[in-house]
Amino acid sequence: MFKLSRAGEYALRGVVYIASKKGGDIVHVRKIAESQNVPEYFLTKVFSRLTRNGIIHSIRGNKGGFRLSRPPKKISVYDILTAVEGPLNFNDCFICKNSRKCKLKPVWDESMKKMLEVLKKHKIADVV
Amino acid sequence: MFKLSRAGEYALRGVVYIASKKGGDIVHVRKIAESQNVPEYFLTKVFSRLTRNGIIHSIRGNKGGFRLSRPPKKISVYDILTAVEGPLNFNDCFICKNSRKCKLKPVWDESMKKMLEVLKKHKIADVV
C-alpha cells in the first residue's frame, strides 16, 4: 500500500544528485541516469514534471541540462514527491463516499497529515 | 501514491458494520455487501483475509457468518489494514538500494512510522 513509486524514487535520487554538485552546475539527464543506473528516457519524463513544478530549472539547447531552481535547504522531500505524483491529496482516499458522518476519514486524514509533516520537514540539504 | 486500496476500504467498512451490530451477532457477507454497496464476491475474499489474520471469526455452514473475534476497542485501523494488505513494511520502500549510507531512507521510515502510529492509535470502537 504505502510504496514509493519509481517515479518518486528516481526524482528524489536525481535531485539529491544535482544538489551534490557544485552550486550552479548544470547536469545532463543522461549523466544522472547513468550514475544512478536508472532508465534515461523515463528519468526525462520525471524531470520534466519537476521542471513544470518549479523544483528544477531546465536549460534547453546544446550544452543544456538541469540545475536546482532554489537552494537545497529550501526544497523538501514533500515538494519533490508532490511535484512528481501530483498532490498527495488525502481527499482522494475517502473511505465512505456515501456517508458524510463517516468517522474513518478523520483518522485517515490525521495519519496522512503526520506523514506529510515529516516529509515537509526534511529538506534536500539534509539528505545530500 | 498514498491511496487506500479497495480491499482496505471494504475491510474497514465491513468491520465497522459488524461492530455496529449487537455484541455477538453473526452477520452474513451478503448482508454487508448489500448494505455497503460493495461487490459480494470480492468482499468474501477480503473477509477471508481478515479471518486468517484473526480480526474476525467465521462460522461456516447454514446460518453461518462472521463476528468480531475481539471487542472493537481492541481492534485498530492498523490491524485491519495490515490483515488485508500484508505488513505495511517500509523496508520495501527502499529508496537507494545501492548505497547503505542513503540519508533518504530514514526520512521515509520516520514518515511511515508517524502515519502508522496514528492508525494504531485509533480503534474500531472509536469510529463506529
Next chain:
DNA sequence: TATAATAGGACAAAAGAGGTCATGTTAGTC
C-alpha cells in the same frame, strides 16, 4: 438430505506503473 453459509483456487477484466520511441523545440558552436 437439502440448504445456506464460508473457503479458496482459477481466471478474466480493468487500471496503473514503468518504460520506449518519435518528433518537435531550443540554443550554442563552427
Next chain:
DNA sequence: GACTAACATGACCTCTTTTGTCCTATTATA
C-alpha cells in the same frame, strides 16, 4: 546559417497489480 546536443511532450507498448467473478469444496443446521 547549418549542425549538433540537449530538453519537451505525446503516443504507445508491456508488465504488474488490483479488482472482480465464478466454480467447486467444505461445513453445519434443520
